[in-house]
Amino acid sequence: MKRQRGGGVPLPLLVPAVLAVSFLVLPLVGLVVRAPWSSIGPQLVQREVGQALRLSLLSATLATGVSLVLGVPLAWVLARSRLRGRSVLRALVTVPLVLPPVVGGVALFLVLGRTGLLGRPLYEHLGVTIPFSTTAVVIAETFVAMPFLVISVEGALRAADARFEDAAATLGADRWTTFRRVTLPLVAPGIAAGAVLCWARALGEFGATITFAGNFPGTTQTMPLAVYLALQSDPDAAIALSLVLLAVSLATLLLLRGRWLGQREVTA
Amino acid sequence: MSLAAHVVVQRGSLAVDVSFSVADGEVLAVLGPNGAGKSTVLRVLAGLLRPDGGEVLVDGDRVWDDADRHVPAHQRSLGMVFQDHLLFPHLSVTENVAFGLRSRGVRKAAARAEAAPWLDRVGLAGLGDRRPGELSGGQAQRAALARALVGDPRVLLLDEPLSALDARTRLAVRAELHRHLADYPGSAVLVTHDPVDAMALADRVVVVEEGRVVQAGTPAEVARRPRTDYVARLVGLVLLPGTGEGQQVALDGGGVVAVAEEAAGPVFVAVRPESVALYLDRPAGSPRNVWPLRLAAATPHGSVVRCDLTGEVPLTADVTATAFAELGLAPGADVWASVKASEVAVYTR
Amino acid sequence: MKTRALVLLAAVAAMSLSACGDDSPPDDAAGSSSSSAAASSSGGDLSGTLTVFAAASLTDVFGDLGDQLMADNPGLDVQFNFAGSSALATQLTQGAPADVFASANEKQMDVVTAAGLQAADPTIFTENVLEIAVPKGNPGNVTGLADFGNADLTLAVCAADVPCGAAATAVFADAGITAQPDTEEEDVKAALTKVQLGEVDAALVYATDVQAAGDDVEGIEFPEAEQEVNSYPICTLSAAPNPAAAQAFVDLVESDAGQQALTDAGFRAPTS
Numbered sequence: 001m002k003r004q005r006g007g008g009v010p011l012p013l014l015v016p017a018v019l020a021v022s023f024l025v026l027p028l029v030g031l032v033v034r035a036p037w038s039s040i041g042p043q044l045v046q047r048e049v050g051q052a053l054r055l056s057l058l059s060a061t062l063a064t065g066v067s068l069v070l071g072v073p074l075a076w077v078l079a080r081s082r083l084r085g086r087s088v089l090r091a092l093v094t095v096p097l098v099l100p101p102v103v104g105g106v107a108l109f110l111v112l113g114r115t116g117l118l119g120r121p122l123y124e125h126l127g128v129t130i131p132f133s134t135t136a137v138v139i140a141e142t143f144v145a146m147p148f149l150v151i152s153v154e155g156a157l158r159a160a161d162a163r164f165e166d167a168a169a170t171l172g173a174d175r176w177t178t179f180r181r182v183t184l185p186l187v188a189p190g191i192a193a194g195a196v197l198c199w200a201r202a203l204g205e206f207g208a209t210i211t212f213a214g215n216f217p218g219t220t221q222t223m224p225l226a227v228y229l230a231l232q233s234d235p236d237a238a239i240a241l242s243l244v245l246l247a248v249s250l251a252t253l254l255l256l257r258g259r260w261l262g263q264r265e266v267t268a
Numbered sequence: 269m270s271l272a273a274h275v276v277v278q279r280g281s282l283a284v285d286v287s288f289s290v291a292d293g294e295v296l297a298v299l300g301p302n303g304a305g306k307s308t309v310l311r312v313l314a315g316l317l318r319p320d321g322g323e324v325l326v327d328g329d330r331v332w333d334d335a336d337r338h339v340p341a342h343q344r345s346l347g348m349v350f351q352d353h354l355l356f357p358h359l360s361v362t363e364n365v366a367f368g369l370r371s372r373g374v375r376k377a378a379a380r381a382e383a384a385p386w387l388d389r390v391g392l393a394g395l396g397d398r399r400p401g402e403l404s405g406g407q408a409q410r411a412a413l414a415r416a417l418v419g420d421p422r423v424l425l426l427d428e429p430l431s432a433l434d435a436r437t438r439l440a441v442r443a444e445l446h447r448h449l450a451d452y453p454g455s456a457v458l459v460t461h462d463p464v465d466a467m468a469l470a471d472r473v474v475v476v477e478e479g480r481v482v483q484a485g486t487p488a489e490v491a492r493r494p495r496t497d498y499v500a501r502l503v504g505l506v507l508l509p510g511t512g513e514g515q516q517v518a519l520d521g522g523g524v525v526a527v528a529e530e531a532a533g534p535v536f537v538a539v540r541p542e543s544v545a546l547y548l549d550r551p552a553g554s555p556r557n558v559w560p561l562r563l564a565a566a567t568p569h570g571s572v573v574r575c576d577l578t579g580e581v582p583l584t585a586d587v588t589a590t591a592f593a594e595l596g597l598a599p600g601a602d603v604w605a606s607v608k609a610s611e612v613a614v615y616t617r
Numbered sequence: 618m619k620t621r622a623l624v625l626l627a628a629v630a631a632m633s634l635s636a637c638g639d640d641s642p643p644d645d646a647a648g649s650s651s652s653s654a655a656a657s658s659s660g661g662d663l664s665g666t667l668t669v670f671a672a673a674s675l676t677d678v679f680g681d682l683g684d685q686l687m688a689d690n691p692g693l694d695v696q697f698n699f700a701g702s703s704a705l706a707t708q709l710t711q712g713a714p715a716d717v718f719a720s721a722n723e724k725q726m727d728v729v730t731a732a733g734l735q736a737a738d739p740t741i742f743t744e745n746v747l748e749i750a751v752p753k754g755n756p757g758n759v760t761g762l763a764d765f766g767n768a769d770l771t772l773a774v775c776a777a778d779v780p781c782g783a784a785a786t787a788v789f790a791d792a793g794i795t796a797q798p799d800t801e802e803e804d805v806k807a808a809l810t811k812v813q814l815g816e817v818d819a820a821l822v823y824a825t826d827v828q829a830a831g832d833d834v835e836g837i838e839f840p841e842a843e844q845e846v847n848s849y850p851i852c853t854l855s856a857a858p859n860p861a862a863a864q865a866f867v868d869l870v871e872s873d874a875g876q877q878a879l880t881d882a883g884f885r886a887p888t889s
Contacts, residue, residue, distance in 0.1 A: 114771070115815040129771060131816050132799040163354055166316050169341035170348040170425075171368035171415070178342075181367075185358040214800025214811075215776065229803060232704040233778040235711065 028246060035243055036236040043240040051218045052226040053244060059134065059222060060202040063141035067149045067198050072191060075153035076179065080162075090154075097147045104143055105211025112139065112212075136213035137220050141202035148201055149194040156190020157183070196256050203249065270328065271423055271455040275312045276321035284308055284479035285322075290455035290472075297470030297487070298459045301498055305479040306459045310427050313457060314348055315341035326422055326455075342371070344423070347416030351428040353408040355400035361411050362387065362396035368419045386414040391444070406437040413448060424449075424456040430465055442468055463502045467491065475499055493538070493615045500538065506584045508537040509617065517614060523580035526556040528610040534617040541574060543611040544585035547604040548595055555606040557581075563601045566592065577605055664692030667862040668714065670705040671697060672721035672780065672849065673804040674745060674823050678882045679719070682869055686862075693862055701779040701804035709734055709854070716863035719851040719870070721745065721805075722780035726850040736860070739852035742870050744885040746846050747784055748824040749837040750812045757818025762839045764819060765789065768797040773808045773820035776801040780847055781808070785821045787845040809834070823847075828883035848887065 009017070036043075043049070077083065078090050096104055112119045112130045122128045130136050164186060168178040184191075206224040213220040215229065223245045230238035272289040284305040290296045298306045311317040313324060315332060323334035332339045347368070355364045365386055366379035374382070387396055390410040400408055409429060416424060429445065430438045446469055449456055458469055466473045467487045475483040475490060475498075483495045494500035500507035510519040512531025518524055525537050545551075551558060561579035568574075573592040575585045583605055587595075597603065667686070671679050676699045683695035698705065698715070702725035709718060710732045718734075719742070720726040726739050751759050757770045765772055774796065775782030782801065789796045799817070802808040808820040813833045827836035851870060853863040869875050880886060 109814055109816060113814060113816045132771060163350070163352075164356060166314075166341075167348070167350060167354040167356075168367070168371070169316060170314055170344075170346060171371055172342050172419070173367075173371040174340075174342045177371055181371075182356060186356075210803070214773070215802065216798065216800050220800065229776055229778075232701060232707050232803070235707060 031239065031242055031246060035239050039236065040240050040243070043237050044244065048217050048221070048226060049241060049244065052221050052223045052241070053248070055134070055137070055218065055221065056203055056223040056245070057248070059137045059141055060199050062138045063145055063202040064149075064195055064199045066138065066142045067146040067202075068191070068195060071146050071149040071194075071198075072153055072184075075150050075157060076183070078150070079154045079157035093150055094147050096144050101144055101205065101207030101209075102211050105140060105208035108136075108140060108143060108208065108212040112136075131212060132214040132216065132220060134213075134219055137209055137222060140208040140212045141205045144205050144208055145198040145201040149191075149198040152194025152197060153187065153191050156187040156194075159190075160186050192256070196253070200249065200253070203245075270326070271313075271457070272323075272325045272328070273309075273313060274322035275309050275319055275324070277308060277312055277317065277319040279305065279308050282308075282479050286474075286476055286479070286481050287322075288474050288481070288484070290457060292455060293453055294472065295449050295456040295458060295470045297466035297473045298457060298476055299461065299463060299466050299473055299490075299499070299502075300476035301461060304476045306461075306476055307427055309476070310348075310425050310457065310459050313423070314346060314425055315339060315344045345419075345421050346423040346425060347419070347421040348425045349409070349412050349416045349427065349429045351432050353400070353405075353412040353432075355403075355408055355411055355415070357400050360397050360399060361392065361403070364400065364411060365396075365415045365418055367415060372419070383414075383418055386418050387411075390414045390448070404437070405433050406441050409433065409441055410444065413445070417448070417452070420454075422454050424452055424454055426456065426458045428460055429458070430462070431460070445469060463487075463491070463499075493536075493613065495536070495617075504541055504584075506539045506541065506582070508539075508581070510535055510537055512614065515609075519581060521582070523559065525581060525607075525612060526609040527612050527614045529614055531614045531616075535614050536617055538613040538615075539583060539607055540611070541584045541586040543607050544577075544583050545606050546575065546585055546587055546591075546595065546597070547606070550604050551606055553606075555608050557609060557612070558604060558606045561603055561605050563597055563599055563603055565599055566597065577603070581605075583607075661690050661692070663690040663859075663862045663865055665694070665859050665862065667693060667695045667716050667859050667866060669695065669697050669717045669719070669866060670709065670713075670715045671699055671717075671719040672702045672705070673699045673806045674721055674781070674825055675699065675719055675849075676806065677829050678825075678878050678884070679870075681878060682866070682875055685874075686866060686869055690862075690865075695862075695866070699806075701775070701781075703728075703778040703780075704803070714856065714858060715854055716857040716859050717851065717853055717866050719849060720780065721849055722783060722847045723850055724783065725780060726852070729852075729854075734854050734856065736853040736855040736857060736863075739850035740871070741848045741887045742851045743849045743876075743879045744846050744887055745823045745825055745849065745883075746842045746885070747781070747788060747821055747839075748827050748842065749819050749839060750809060750822045750827050750830065750834045751819045751837060752812055752815040752817075753833055753835060755835055756815070759819045759837060761837065762788065762792055762841055763794060765796045765798070765821065766794045770797075770818040771816070772796075772798045773800050773802055773811045773817045774798045775805055775808055775821070776803055779804055781805040781821070781823060784845045784847050788821075788841050791844050792841045823883075825883040846885075849884075 074093065078086055109116060109131065111117045114120065114123050114129055119130060164182050165178050168182045173181065204224060206228065209222055210225055215221050215225050223241060227238050227241045230241055270289065270291050274287040275284060277284045282305055286309050288296060298309060300306045308317065312319045318338045319333055324332040326332055331337050332344055356367065362380055362383055366383040369379035369382055370376065387393055390413055392407060392410055395407065403411065430442055433441060442465065449469055460466055470487055473485060473487050473490045474481055477496060477498055483490055483499060490499060491503045494503060494505055494507055497507055508519050510517040512533055512535045514530055516524050516526045517531060517535055517537050559579060559581050561577040561583065563575055564578045565576040566573050568589060571589055572586045573589050575587060577583045577585060585605060669679065679697060683697060687693055687695050702720040702722065705718065706725040706728040709715060709729055718729055729735060730739065749759060751757065764770060774785045777783060777786055805822050805826055809822050809826045809830060811817045812820045813830055827834055851867055853860065853867055857863045876886060
């Protein structure tokens with residue numbers, strides 16, 4: 001009779017789990033250990049750092065907002081409606097997940113660039129250009145992050161009991177009222193989890209941003225871009241910036257810890 | 269506020285074609301085995317399912333369903349009570365009960381004010397701020413009833429409202445439901461598979477099997493003269509088909525039963541288990557119905573043992589546990605069964 | 618016991634793997650660069666892999682030279698890493714393995730020599746000047762360097778630490794222009810792509826890039842470019858896994874054939 005170690009976790013599960021944790025955590029530990037702590041102060045107070053951080057937080061939050069407004073209704077259509085071709089629609093919606101982000105950036109150019117499908121009429125008639133602006137950053141981040149939200153919320157909707165919606169209908173609620181007062185509150189934890197995923201993905205987006213939005217401090221230079229560029233000439237600065245991003249991300253995820261798995265109560 | 273319905277709908281391999289009407293203040297029970305289509309019928313009445321044919325009319329002229337129109341559920345004046353109460357878990361009891369009013373545009377304060385007396389009426393006074401998760405099964409079902417009745421719906425639909433409750437709670441809630449249904453002025457349709465619910469709560473019963481109505485009448489009529497095996501078993505009767513020949517009936521499966529009323533043509537013979545007496549030896553006496561049978565199975569029900577008998581005339585007999593023990597009966601034993609002719613019910617098929 | 622055997626096995630594996638790399642025959646002329654054609658075509662002796670880190674602006678020319686070296690030496694595989702010179706320099710100082718480094722300016726080569734990574738002193742092999750690139754049709758009506766101070770135009774330059782960007786910064790300072798770029802690209806090819814896509818009104822790239830882009834792009838020369846000419850140094854690296862091939866490549870670049878290829882592409886012969 002083998003005695004189980006690790007608080008009741010069977011050994012064949014414990015070993016891979018420990019390896020997994022190491023794989024995921026060691027690089028972060030390396031970042032903290034090798035950071036140039038002595039010179040980090042002056043690095044961090046440079047203007048560009050504050051600009052990049054503010055821009056990153058702002059654009060990720062805006063991208064998540066847009067994703068919620070557009071993505072939740074889309075998730076409802078995928079989960080609840082009886083439209084034909086829903087599976088094709090679902091596949092299309094998840095393409096940005098498998099598309100390399102840089103390819104996504106190029107694709108956005110082809111549609112929203114100055115000579116793009118939609119961009120050209122926008123430019124010629126309204127004088128509006130989208131690339132190389134903060135708007136472009138938000139668009140690029142929304143493009144890569146919204147599918148996470150859609151999939152998350154669709155899953156939550158499918159798992160939710162549709163009979164509550166029947167009950168609401170018998171009580172006189174039309175489909176829109178049912179959605180607002182019954183469906184949405186019931187899947188709120190799922191939406192929150194999806195929004196966290198979306199925000200995290202948007203915060204870390206690099207390829208589509210640098211391709212479509214370009215790189216300019218204060219306007220389009222998000223933290224990941226700043227880190228990448230710093231790495232090319234000053235690795236210590238890159239590490240310092242990475243630490244800031246790591247700290248911000250950790251803080252946010254810890255704050256939302258309770259809702260991470262869609263649970264109402266915060267568990268240990 | 270009457271309801272006239274002819275429901276025609278195809279659900280998978282089940283073709284449902286059912287007609288009935290319910291007058292104001294009347295309670296109709298739809299009784300039937302699982303898969304018979306009862307809940308389907310209810311969903312059509314509720315407007316949650318569009319029928320393939322037929323019509324649903326309220327008050328004689330208000331069309332809810334016909335060949336051209338289908339009024340969706342939220343536009344029908346109805347209240348529905350579900351088996352699992354389906355109270356909205358994220359709202360308090362009062363908010364649940366007030367939901368129907370608020371959906372129709374009543375302001376929050378007015379809706380709460382109107383909902384409050386209903387809570388009292390169903391015995392949930394003071395529990396208005398609780399969440400459904402904090403209520404017992406019986407309390408939740410009472411709240412569901414209040415939620416359905418607020419707003420004075422024309423039609424009240426109940427889908428197996430007592431099935432999810434434990435036996436003791438069921439007794440209490442059934443009694444209360446009886447009171448509320450008696451006070452309810454509209455047409456009520458109750459779907460159940462429990463004949464006791466039908467007996468206790470309904471004015472009339474409609475038995476549905478495999479999508480068709482096989483029997484209709486008052487609960488007493490249906491219980492006394494079941495027309496299908498299902499109902500007979502439900503009410504604990506043994507139902508045997510046969511052909512009447514005067515004062516006796518030749519059973520389709522062989523055997524002859526002496527009856528008190530004259531009968532001719534295709535008939536059902538129904539025997540109550542408590543009318544069957546068992547003997548170890550052939551009894552001599554007045555009963556003209558005596559058969560040698562074999563005890564196939566014995567199931568205790570409280571102080572009574574229900575015996576399944578096979579042979580010439582397959583019967584079910586209820587004997588006291590004491591008698592069962594004294595006779596030394598066990599499955600496989602050969603016994604003699606007798607029934608007085610006057611205790612055998614005969615009716616045309 | 619088992620762990621010891623595993624460690625031994627790992628060590629043996631590591632040694633045999635590293636031994637595989639040194640297939641090239643011993644080199645006679647160690648480290649010396651020569652401008653004659655004799656050393657370049659070794660007549661098929663070179664083999665293994667040659668890794669060249671080169672500035673993005675050298676993509677087309679070095680690609681062709683690499684093909685030629687591979688054609689002459691069937692056993693040799695030439696791999697290039699084209700990127701902004703600053704990125705390459707940082708990679709090298711962080712320990713990336715390479716045989717040859719060609720930078721777009723001397724500052725980034727200094728980063729490498731400061732770390733002592735060169736096998737011998739670097740030599741200048743070519744020069745490049747900046748030129749303004751505009752999309753075909755010149756939609757922004759750009760006429761000269763002064764337009765880079767126009768905030769209404771959509772403009773691209775290279776990031777300041779990339780040689781192309783460093784030269785641009787210097788040129789703007791010389792001309793007294795406050796540049797208003799909309800994006801700072803991480804290498805010159807990325808800036809050029811924006812022009813080719815028609816997404817920017819102008820970008821400050823190299824003359825060689827304008828030539829390489831052909832009809833997609835129009836070039837506008839400007840006099841201030843002559844004040845900030847980028848000299849391109851090249852060197853073999855001391856930790857080169859394939860020193861013979863490294864030297865052969867450098868010789869090819871500095872040979873008449875290599876120099877011709879460079880000038881054909883729009884580069885300039887090194888002064889001095």
